[in-house]
Structures are given as structure tokens and as C-alpha cells.
Amino acid sequence: MITIALPKGSLEAQTLQLFREADLEVRRTDRDYNPRIADSRIGKIKILRPQEIPTYVEKGYFDLGISGLDWVHETGSDVVEVADLSYSKTGEGNVKIVVAVHRDEPVDDVSRIRPDSRVTTEYPELTRKFFERLNIPVQLFHSYGASEAKVPDLMDVVVDLTETGTTLRKNGLKIIGQIMESHTVIIANRESWADPGKRREIEEIKTLLFGVIEARHKVLLTMNVPTHAMERLIAALPAMKKPTISRLHGIDYYSIQTVVQKNAVNQLIPRLKECGAEDILEIPISKIVP
Template sequence: MTEQEPLLKIGLPKGSLQNSTLDLFERAGYRVNVRDRSYFPTINDPELSSVLFRAQEMSRYVEDGVVDIGITGHDWVIENQSDVHEVCELVYSKATSKPVRWVLAVPEESDYHKPEDLAGGIVATELLQSTRRYFQEKNIPIKKVEFSWGATEVKARLVDAIVDVTETGSSLRANKLRVIDTLMTSTTRLIANKEAWTDEAKRRKIEDLALLLEGAINARGQVGLKLNARRVDLDTILGIMPAAQSPTVNELADRDWVAIEVIVDVTVERDLVPKLKRAGATAIFSYPLNKVIA
């Protein structure tokens, strides 16, 4: 018997997004094993093969068909001006679930206060083409936009300004930098090669993968909550439940009692449980969720 040929080649981001991406896949049901010094992780799905690429170059490899699908930031799709199909938005990043921002920043002590003040100046960034387009669209004559190979925050005091990515703003504050404009915001995306997207079998597999990844993201910060209650207390207990939720209510062997189950935000749970207990609920327990699919 010959080994099954993988249906899809997927590009996974190497670097800052790698660990959070592997965790997302784990919660979606895909165990990805990255061996030391290997760029070809294994996945517990015979229809998938994978390779690690830097997020900055992912969209080019997807466009060229080196891989069928890939995970990268929308910022790098824009930067590379790649012609790919955007399957879905996956709102997660290295540290938070917030979009990242590419900002124009200067030292706190700088005399520059708006982008126009940088006319004739030098700006360092990794987002080279988008930064050039930004100044061109604003008709600001920049002397030079130079590529930064890393540690861009440090270069803010060697050139006139930097364009750098920020998620929480902590690095900017630590380096005493001041933001004078935002070039773009970006979230992580699942993108597909356009030819792969038109292949019926590949498209179905891509859609299935997207559904599970989105479900894993939807489950973050939510828990399942189960409890028992006397039927006479049911209306009171349901009245305590979040209005946006629709609990499942099942009869128990003892017809004077019912079982209730609901999904709630973890921050809601901590306030909700004591209220439910005081209202007569018993056998209350919560459990983590891997996926929530609408």
C-alpha cells in the first residue's frame, strides 16, 4: 500500500507567531510537531503537509503556488502586493488578540510632531514598500526610506524616524518613543493560492480547516458551565443568565430537577457562579472549550 499523498501544502509562520499558531492548531485538533532545526513540521492529518516560512515572505510563496495556503499578517500581503485569496481572518497574534499597528514614531525629545515634519528626512523600517507608498500618497518628499534588519526601535535616534510594528506599545514606551501617525492595522489571515482555491477537493479541505481554526479562536476566553436546579427555581436562575445566551435545559430522572448548560465568557463566569449558587443551583462546574462553532 502506498502512502497517501498530502492534499494540501500549508505554510506556517516561523518566528514571533509560531508558538501561538501551533497552540491554535492544537486547539483546532491538529497536532503539529516541529523537530529541532527542521523546517518541515509533521501534522496528524495525512491530507496536510507543512513548511515553516517567515510571515514576511509567506504571501509570495502562496501566490507562486509553493504552498497552497498559508498563515500570515494582512500587513505582509499588502507589503508584497500579493495576488492571493483571503480565506478568513484569524484574530490572534503573539501576545494578545488585538490587531497590530504599524506606526510612525520618533524619540520623545524630537521636534517632529507630524508626518510633514519629516520632509527631507530618513526613515528606517522593515515595512519598506508600504512606508514609501505612505509618504508618496501624502506628497511628503522623504530623503530615504531604508530597510531595517531588526532592532528598529534603537535606530530611532540614529535616523529621523522609524516605522515599526506594535502590539501592546510596551517596546515603544521602553525606548521612549512617541507615535505621530499610524500607517495601518493588521490581523492574521489564512490565505490561499488562487488555483488551489478553485480546486474543489482542496477548497473543501481549506474551508474545513478554516472552520476549525475560527472555532478555536471563538472558544478563547469562554467556558462551558453546567449546573442542576430545582424546577421551582428555574425561572429565577434563567433570569440570572446573560441575556445574550440561550441555555440548554434538560429534565433529570427526578422530575423536580433540571440540568442547565450554557457557554459564557470567563469574566462573566466568576460573577455568575456565586449568584447561581445563592439562587439555588447545585452541582455547578465549568470546563474549558477547544472550539466554539456557530
């Protein structure tokens, strides 16, 4: 039985949705910090700030955790990175930790930042190491939110997390460098990962979560096709390996099933219709486990 730390705050909604779709629903009330998952492989669950989770997983308070790669690096936690997840605090895909200054500053590259500039950030360790590598002395101020609002009145430079840079630009800032890219990661305690029983349970939970992620981007198509149109239709039909084909009883038709990319299905269906497909059904998929 394993213990899990799940993230509170910006990663919370997407993480809980992922577990729910994997049939690992986290059951709790609004003020319940000790939720439950009805699965015999999972014991204690805690909802914690993602900043704390890597440290707690490293120390063995939890076998498994979900946090941002940025916080694994910021805390310097010695954990096993089990898998990357396909979302961040702003949605699907990666986010970036960037360096920005006010748009009126005559600085276009981090190497030209003035020595002893005031830098505000939620990532003091990553920022300190970054400027040390550049051999630029700076004054670091730990930010507890709204970092972009502090430049230029209180601070000269901000190091912040962004996906597109839109919020920074709206606040009159320009990006002049990047420290790292980040995304959500599944992390494990090293001793737990080395334990065969716990590692098996961790791998099984990971399989269920990734089954959901894989399924989110695909749909099942099923259709009936007259025999004379079969070859033309099969030539136009994508599949994970090969489509499933079965003969319909008593008539000169076949039933075909295949899995296709969800973002391509609206253009695919009219082509299949032109190739002779009939009775086309598009069916959502809850999990795909390769």
C-alpha cells in the same frame, strides 16, 4: 490534499498552539523544516518566515498560508484573504504600523516631517508608498531589527510595528502617525481557492481553527436546580441559544447546561447560587462550531 506554510518566529508559538488545540498538531523536531500533520487533507508543511509566505502562496508553492496582513500588503501579494485570526505577534488583537520620532523632535504630525529625513523600517514598500502619498521625499533604510534603537543617532524617523507603543516610548520615541493596522490572516492561492476540492479542504481546516478560537472565550456551565427555583434561575442565565434542561430521576430537580462567556463566569456563578443553583460545574470547551 493541500500544502500549508506556517509562520516561524514571533507568530510561531501561537500558530502551533492553535493547530494543536484544533487536533491538527504539527509534529517536528527542533531542526525539522519538514514537519507533518496527521490529517489526510494536509500534505506538505513548511515553517517559514512570515515575510516570505504571502509571495510563496501567490506563486502556488503552497495552497494555504498563515502570515500577517502587514506582510501581505508589504509584498503586494495577490492572494485570497480567507479569514482573519484573533492574534498578532504580541498577543490577541491587532497591532499597528506607526511612524515615530525622538521625543525631543518638534514634530507632532507626519505631515511635518522634514524632507530627506532618514527613515528606518522593516516595511520599505509600505513606508515608501505612505510618504509618496504625503509628497514628502525621504531616505529609506531597510532595517533588520531593533529599529527603535537607531533613532536619533543614525536615523530621524522609524516606522515600526507596535501594540501599545510602550517599547517605543521606553526608547525615547513618540508616535506621530499610523500607516495601517495588522493581524494574522489565513491566505490562499487563487488557483487553489478556485479548485472545488482544495477549497473544501481549506474551508474545513478553517472551521476547525475557528472552532478553537470561538471556544477559548467560553465555558460550559452545568448545574442542578430545584423546580421551584427554575424560572428565577433561567431569567438570570445567558446561553448561546437556549439552555439545555433535563429532569433528574426520582427527585424534584432539573439539570441545566449552558455556554457562557469565560470572562463573565466568576460574577455569574455567585448569582446563579443565589437563584437556587446547586452542584455547579465549570467545564472548558475545546471547540465550538456554529
